[in-house]
Amino acid sequence: MLVVEGLEAAYGQSRILFGVDLSVAAGEVVTLLGRNGMGKTTTVKSIFGLLKPTGGRITIDGDDVTGRPPHIIARHGLGLVPEGRQIFPTLTVEENLVATHRNEGSARWTLSSVYSLFPRLQERRRNMGNQLSGGEQQMLAIGRALMTNPRLVVLDEATEGLAPLIREEIWDCLKAIKSAGEAILVIDKNVDALARFADRHVVIEKGRIAWQGSTAELRATPDIKDRFLHV
Structure with a gap:
């Protein structure tokens, strides 16, 4: 590829x-x-x-x-999870995810599937990006990349x-x-x-x-x- x-x-x-x-x-x-x-x-x-x-x-x-x-x-x-996460700090978790969503055909990654992968993001979906812990921000950065359906x-x-x-959660x-x-x-x-x-x-x-x-x-x-x- x-x-x-x-x-x-x-x-x-x-x-x-x-x-x-x-x-x-x-x-x-x-x-x-x-x-x-x-x-x-x-x-x-x-x-x-x-x-x-x-x-x-x-x-x-x-x-x-x-x-x-x-x-x-x-x-x-190609989807990128950049060094330093670089999420949108003044958008909610859900807004961060929706902002990068690309739906072409039958998309594998949707809000539902990302929330299934990261249940904590669903719990914090109305929180701003800058209100998340470092681990939650990394989960959001990964979810945001997946929402482009790369x-x-x-x-x-x-x-x-x-x-x-x-770290173990991220590996899983x-x-x-x-x-x-x-x-x-x-x-x-x-x-x-x-x-x-x-x-x-x-x-x-x-x-x-x-x-x-x-x-x-x-x-x-x-x-x-x-x-x-x-x-």
């Missing part, structure tokens, strides 16, 4: 990505791992057109979307700053999203939790892909975490 080939990106004169390759197939869960500052968020911004690549190619179902505007890329079926959901720092119990929800047939690209530091449901893993180091492999291969190569993920 999503194929990134030789992706290069920079902020001004500072080059960040040096030929990044990664792919996500339909229904697959892929992780993008690495220490802070290695290029994970830059990769996501480049995929979504929030940062224009300086080289390489990004295709969705064979269509070249490299450097296209974000709204065009979103229409190809075929690929991308989560940048999926559980950053959340309490352990809330991602498993449910996978079971519903969604493809997922997820960035997070909790490798062991990700390995419980992810299919493949991509490790980025200083703007280059340092390692790729399946969950079985990751578990069989324990030094990967020490070499590329631990601070």
